[in-house]
Amino acid sequence: MTQVKKNNYNTFSNSLLSWYDINRRILPWRAPPGEISNPYFVYLSEIMLQQTLVKTVIPYFLKFVRKWPDINALAKAELHEINSYWAGLGYYSRAKNLHETAKIISNKFDGFLPTDKNSLMALPGIGEYTSSAIMAIAFDRKSNVVDGNVERVFSRFYAVEKPIKESKIFIKNIAEKHLPDNRHGDYAQALMDLGSLICIPKSPRCKMCPLLAICDVGGTTSAKQYPIKLPKKEKEERYGLFFYLQNKDGAVLFETNKSSGLLANMDVLPSIGWYEESNRFKKSPKFNKKKPNFLGMKWKILDQNLNHIFTHFKLNCSLAIATINDENALVNDLSKSSYRFVQKTNINELALPSLIKKILNALKNNEILDF
DNA sequence: AACTCGGGGGA
DNA sequence: TCCCCAGAGTT
Structure with missing residues (x-):
């Protein structure tokens, strides 16, 4: 110089x-x-x-x-x-x-x-x-x-x-x-x-x-x-499965993230952890794509996937949907966590990161769900 | 010192 | 598609 x-x-x-x-x-x-x-x-x-x-x-x-x-x-x-x-x-x-x-x-x-x-x-x-x-x-x-x-x-x-x-x-x-x-x-x-x-x-x-x-x-x-650029690192890919559960009133199940880590304190759809392709079955018994084990429900897996880019990795999202008539059956599961049903008219008051907004929007456009 | 932490504008 | 943006906190 x-x-x-x-x-x-x-x-x-x-x-x-x-x-x-x-x-x-x-x-x-x-x-x-x-x-x-x-x-x-x-x-x-x-x-x-x-x-x-x-x-x-x-x-x-x-x-x-x-x-x-x-x-x-x-x-x-x-x-x-x-x-x-x-x-x-x-x-x-x-x-x-x-x-x-x-x-x-x-x-x-x-x-x-x-x-x-x-x-x-x-x-x-x-x-x-x-x-x-x-x-x-x-x-x-x-x-x-x-x-x-x-x-x-x-x-x-x-x-x-x-x-x-x-x-x-x-x-x-x-x-x-x-x-x-x-x-x-x-x-x-x-x-x-x-x-x-x-x-x-x-x-x-x-x-x-x-x-x-x-x-x-x-x-x-x-x-x-200028400034001189450094070679970039390759972005890894992870896989997640998100659960969209409605009760008989049409309210949707959300949870609030813990106060540290990615999307801290934000409201999200329940999901399993996000894993690399090769590890997702080993690390999470929930992640059986044909028959996910979550809340004891029968889930319909949507064909449509969705990608979301974070700074350090790309997340490939699969979506599972279900409806429950008697949410009292879940009371034990729900009481142990920050899970809660939210009426659709109140969803806009949640703290939803773009990832979750993107998923909700995709579900809405799919017209499978009654928004 | 290296890693984590979102999302999107703009070319 | 890729780069980079009025960076800070943690490990």
């Missing part, structure tokens, strides 16, 4: 801020030019934006602030209701940590976010990046805000020849040197807007970039190859 450019730090930040003044995105949590940020909006948005696109977050953010206009309101909510609003956004530990932190801020800090980085870092769900972002955006404090966008921008600006994993420290030190001495919040957001609008992952729009003249790779065909 090239030597750090000397005396270009002011050129960098001035060019970036001038560009931002004209091209800044209008976002529901972002204060208009010259106005003070709402720290609750900044905090809530930063949690939602962790590994999540702005476009995806906007409707969730609007739903949340309409339902819980301030942090004290959020602190008083039930976790399950927060999860039902969060459903579909993913990384559900964020919702739990959001609630925990809201309660701490409401009860111990009189409803005000701490204004120092270390106190913010001590709160559940707030780490290195998010604490820095809140310091800069909510409190306009000088703060090195480095996310995936910023890493991409600097990896191109300095033609960093190593993958992010190996160059993280270098890039963070570089970013630190570029920080201006004023407009800290605007600068942090300008860098991210640049990464989102101009210095985008696949086909960077170098011709429109305010930093084109001083960027190491700006305008070249090699710009898009």
Whole structure:
């Protein structure tokens, strides 16, 4: 990589801020030019934006602030209701940590976010990046805000020849040197807007970039190859069998996941564990695809399968359906778990991850079931 | 240091 | 189809 450019730090930040003044995105949590940020909006948005696109977050953010206009309101909510609003956004530990932190801020800090980085870092769900972002955006404090966008921008600006994993420290030190001495919040957001609008992952729009003249790779065909990519791991496949049981009133059996692991605290259809093809019969006696052993019911196995992609594996879902007339026969099974029948009109109040929504929707479209 | 934890936008 | 997104917590 090239030597750090000397005396270009002011050129960098001035060019970036001038560009931002004209091209800044209008976002529901972002204060208009010259106005003070709402720290609750900044905090809530930063949690939602962790590994999540702005476009995806906007409707969730609007739903949340309409339902819980301030942090004290959020602190008083039930976790399950927060999860039902969060459903579909993913990384559900964020919702739990959001609630925990809201309660701490409401009860111990009189409803005000701490204004120092270390106190913010001590709160559940707030780490290195998010604490820095809140310091800069909510409190306009000088703060090195480095996310995936910023890493991409600097990896191109300095033609960093190593993958992010190996160059993280270098890039963070570089970013630190570029920080201006004023407009800290605007600068942090300008860098991210640049990464989102101009210095985008696949086909960077170098011709429109305010930093084109001083960027190491700006305008070249090699710009898009930065940051250097690592070879990807192959995604494994797992198999699951989900049970859709209606009682005589048409209510559907759901359970609530335990508070750790995948889809923690979310409402799901009962299923066996999810196993690799070769292990599913050995590991779960329930998983006999022709005659699954679950709640002692006779199940109809649907021909239609359905795939769902998680970060680390692909889940192949089979579906089993049944109707029960006398659910009292299940009382012993149901009392030992979080199983419960839910009326169809109340299903929309559940905290359903996208996987389960997808399954319910497929069943509905199958028109086998009386929705 | 490596792994876990969702879901979807966009090309 | 594949990449990657305003990352944090756990092991």
